[in-house]
Amino acid sequence: TGIEAGAASKCSSESTSKAAQKTTREGDVIHRIHFGRVGSAIQKLTDVLGDRRLWLLLDEWSVIPLELQPYLADLLRRAVFPAKSVSVKIGAIERRSRFQIHLDGSEYIGIELGGDASADVNMDDCMVFDNNQEKAISFFKSLIYRHVKTLAQQQEGIDIPDDPAELVRIAFTQENVFNEFVRAAEGIPRDAFCILSLAAAKGYGESISMETIRTCSKTWYQRDKETAVSAHKRALELLHWIIDNVIGHRRARAFLLRRGVNNDLVDTLFDSRVLHLLKRNISAHDQPGVRYDVYKIDYGCYV
Numbered sequence: 001t002g003i004e005a006g007a008a009s010k011c012s013s014e015s016t017s018k019a020a021q022k023t024t025r026e027g028d029v030i031h032r033i034h035f036g037r038v039g040s041a042i043q044k045l046t047d048v049l050g051d052r053r054l055w056l057l058l059d060e061w062s063v064i065p066l067e068l069q070p071y072l073a074d075l076l077r078r079a080v081f082p083a084k085s086v087s088v089k090i091g092a093i094e095r096r097s098r099f100q101i102h103l104d105g106s107e108y109i110g111i112e113l114g115g116d117a118s119a120d121v122n123m124d125d126c127m128v129f130d131n132n133q134e135k136a137i138s139f140f141k142s143l144i145y146r147h148v149k150t151l152a153q154q155q156e157g158i159d160i161p162d163d164p165a166e167l168v169r170i171a172f173t174q175e176n177v178f179n180e181f182v183r184a185a186e187g188i189p190r191d192a193f194c195i196l197s198l199a200a201a202k203g204y205g206e207s208i209s210m211e212t213i214r215t216c217s218k219t220w221y222q223r224d225k226e227t228a229v230s231a232h233k234r235a236l237e238l239l240h241w242i243i244d245n246v247i248g249h250r251r252a253r254a255f256l257l258r259r260g261v262n263n264d265l266v267d268t269l270f271d272s273r274v275l276h277l278l279k280r281n282i283s284a285h286d287q288p289g290v291r292y293d294v295y296k297i298d299y300g301c302y303v
Contacts, residue, residue, distance in 0.1 A: 033075065035074075035075055035078045035079045036079075038075065038079040038080075039078065039079035039080070039082065039083065042054075042079060042080055042083045042086065043083050043084075046083050046084055046085050046086060049085065051085075052085070053085045053086070053087060054083075054085060054086045054087070055086075055087050055089065056080060056086060056087070056088045056089070057089050057091075058088070058089070058090045058091065059091040060091065061090050061091060061092035061093075061097055062092060062093040062096035062097055066096075066098050067098075069097065069098045069099065069110075070098055070099060070100055070101045070109050070110035071109065071110070073099045073100070073109075073110035073111040074109045074110050074111070076088060076111065077110070077111050077116050081116065081117075088117070090117075091123075094277075094280075095262075095267055095270065096267070096271070098110075099111045099112075099113060100112060100113070123187070124187055124276075124277065124278075126139060127139055127140075127187035127188075127189075128186065128187035128276070128278070129179070129182045129183040129185075129186075129187070130183070130278060130296070131187075131278070131279075133179070133182075136182050136187065137178070137179060137182050140181075140182045140185065140189075140192060141164040141165065141167075141168055141178075142164055143189060143192070144164070144167070144168075144192075144196070145160075145163075145164035145167050147193075148160055148167060170207070171207060171208060172207055172208045172209075173207045173208065173209045173210070174210075176210075177208060177209060177210045177213060180210060180213050180214070181195065181196070181199075181208070181213050183299060184213055184214075184217040184299045184300065184303075185299075186273070186276050186298060186299055187276070188273060191220065191273065194220050194224070195213070195216050195217055195220050196208075198216035198219055198220060199212045199213060199216045202215070202216060214303050217299055217300045217303055218300050218303055220300055221298060221299075221300025221301055222300070225272055225273055225274050225298060225300065225301075226274075226301075228272045229268075229269065229272050229274055232265075232268050234265055235265045235268040235269055235272075238265045238266070238269065239269055239274060239301075242255065242275075242297065243297065243301065246297065247297065247302060253296045253297050253302050254278055254294050254295060254296040254297075255294075255295055255296075256282075256284060256292040256293070256294060256295075257292060257293050257294075257295055258290065258291070258292055258293075259280075259281060259291045259292060259293055266295075270295075273298060274297070274298050274301060275295045275296070275297065275298070276295065276296050276297075276298065277293060277294070277295060278294040278295060278296045279293070279294040280293050280294075281293065282294060
């Protein structure tokens with residue numbers, strides 16, 4: 001069993017041999033991956049490691065072309081999962097991931113979620129302020145403290161407090177200002193550091209205030225996210241419609257989208273970090289049998 005990549009990897013209805021002939025005529029190169037050999041190599045590696053455990057971490061799963069994802073998942077299931085002392089962790093976006101292709105009967109290609117692997121950790125539950133304030137605040141306190149500590153160790157004459165809470169007390173005017181900063185980050189570490197960088201530059205030498213956090217969040221949104229969305233005219237029009245109706249008329253940050261509804265424009269806004277998924281699979285009071293996902297507008301846009 002294996003994967004062939006090239007024109008044959010487009011998963012057309014042609015047989016593998018016909019696709020191979022087609023790519024050969026066009027002068028393309030076909031790469032073949034033998035699952036059995038990969039599995040044997042990983043098993044030999046774990047034998048060398050002895051009692052130690054091998055961790056395979058795959059981040060940004062969604063950047064893999066959607067049609068190839070089930071085949072890579074199948075490679076993991078057949079070649080990596082059976083190896084002893086191997087743990088596999090995959091970082092994926094739910095609406096941008098496809099782990100399985102169903103075949104006739106009970107056969108399938110890829111990974112069966114819940115059977116072969118479990119989707120056990122939702123990072124948004126730990127990092128988004130509106131989902132869990134205590135966990136989100138603790139995460140970003142630790143994250144900032146570790147970075148500052150590393151920078152301090154690289155330069156002489158810089159002393160930092162012994163714990164994250166003290167560093168936050170010095171850097172921010174009040175505890176609720178740091179909480180607002182965590183809310184503004186929307187669970188995204190990169191956005192957090194960019195907002196923090198702007199805030200440090202704006203009030204250089206002074207503790208960071210509430211006004212500074214809100215101003216810098218707006219600046220970061222306009223500089224990065226709004227610019228990215230502007231390249232997609234229809235997505236920008238949808239964003240303006242959401243802003244007018246959700247914020248303008250309803251005075252809210254969030255809205256419901258029925259589960260199972262695929263909308264490329266919503267996905268574009270989600271990928272651009274302008275919309276954030278707040279809650280999954282909830283029911284509305286007036287339609288208890290219908291399930292929805294809750295999306296919220298980015299803090300920088302809202303503020």
